[in-house]
Amino acid sequence: SAVISQKPSRDICQRGTSLTIQCQVDSQVTMMFWYRQQPGQSLTLIATANQGSEATYESGFVIDKFPISRPNLTFSTLTVSNMSPEDSSIYLCSVTQFGITYEQYFGPGTRLTVT
Amino acid sequence: AQSVAQPEDQVNVAEGNPLTVKCTYSVSGNPYLFWYVQYPNRGLQFLLKYITGDNLVKGSYGFEAEFNKSQTSFHLKKPSALVSDSALYFCAVRDVITSGSARQLTFGSGTQLTVLP
Incomplete structure (x- = not known):
C-alpha cells in the first residue's frame, strides 16, 4: 500500500x-x-484533487x-482560508493506487485548532 | 444514493471474548465494502474489504467480516478481543453502478470499541 505523509501533523492557528x-x-x-x-x-x-486542473468539490465546500x-x-496541498473556530478538525489526505481497484488509503491527518 | 449505518456508537467487550461491530448499507448497484480503524491521534488504517467472491473476508490483526446480501450487512468480527483492539472503527461503502463507474466512498458514523481487561 502507498505510504502517505502529511505536514504539519498539527497546528494551532488564529481566526x-x-x-x-x-x-x-x-x-x-x-x-x-x-x-x-x-x-x-x-x-x-x-474534494477530489485533480492533477493539472481544478479540484472537484463536494456539496457545501467551495474553492x-x-x-x-x-x-x-x-x-497535493489543501489550504484552509480565513479560518474560524468551526474549521477546527482533522484534515486527512487519501489516495487510490493504480491497479488496486477502489481500495483507498489515508494519511495520518493534520489536527487543526483555530482559536 | 448510497449510505452506510453503524447502529452502535459504543461497543464494550471483555478481553478474550468475541466481538462484533455492526454495519448495514444501502446502494443502488453493487457494493464494495470496507472497514477502517482509527487509533487515537492517528489516521485511518485499512482493515479489510469485500469486492466479490467469498462472503467471509479476512483482514489485518485477526479481524474478519461477513457480507450478507439479503440483510445488506457487513459486520466486523474477531473471535478473541485484545485490549489493543480498542479504537474507533468505520465501515464504508462504494456503490459500483457499472464497470468503471463508482461513487465516492461513504463512511458510517463510527463505533468506539472498548476492550476491557
Missing part, C-alpha cells in the same frame, strides 16, 4: 489566517482526496475556502 496542508505519497497514485473529520464525527469528503493544488501524481 482569520490561512493554513496550507501538504500531502506527499511515496508512489504514483490514481486519485487524491481531502477529507475533514470534525470532533467526534465521521469523515466528510471535501475560495478550500483551495487545492495537485501539481503531480504524488503531491
Whole structure:
C-alpha cells in the first residue's frame, strides 16, 4: 500500500489566517482526496484533487475556502482560508493506487485548532 | 444514493471474548465494502474489504467480516478481543453502478470499541 505523509501533523492557528496542508505519497497514485473529520464525527469528503486542473468539490465546500493544488501524481496541498473556530478538525489526505481497484488509503491527518 | 449505518456508537467487550461491530448499507448497484480503524491521534488504517467472491473476508490483526446480501450487512468480527483492539472503527461503502463507474466512498458514523481487561 502507498505510504502517505502529511505536514504539519498539527497546528494551532488564529481566526482569520490561512493554513496550507501538504500531502506527499511515496508512489504514483490514481486519485487524491481531502477529507475533514470534525470532533467526534465521521469523515466528510471535501474534494477530489485533480492533477493539472481544478479540484472537484463536494456539496457545501467551495474553492475560495478550500483551495487545492495537485501539481503531480504524488503531491497535493489543501489550504484552509480565513479560518474560524468551526474549521477546527482533522484534515486527512487519501489516495487510490493504480491497479488496486477502489481500495483507498489515508494519511495520518493534520489536527487543526483555530482559536 | 448510497449510505452506510453503524447502529452502535459504543461497543464494550471483555478481553478474550468475541466481538462484533455492526454495519448495514444501502446502494443502488453493487457494493464494495470496507472497514477502517482509527487509533487515537492517528489516521485511518485499512482493515479489510469485500469486492466479490467469498462472503467471509479476512483482514489485518485477526479481524474478519461477513457480507450478507439479503440483510445488506457487513459486520466486523474477531473471535478473541485484545485490549489493543480498542479504537474507533468505520465501515464504508462504494456503490459500483457499472464497470468503471463508482461513487465516492461513504463512511458510517463510527463505533468506539472498548476492550476491557
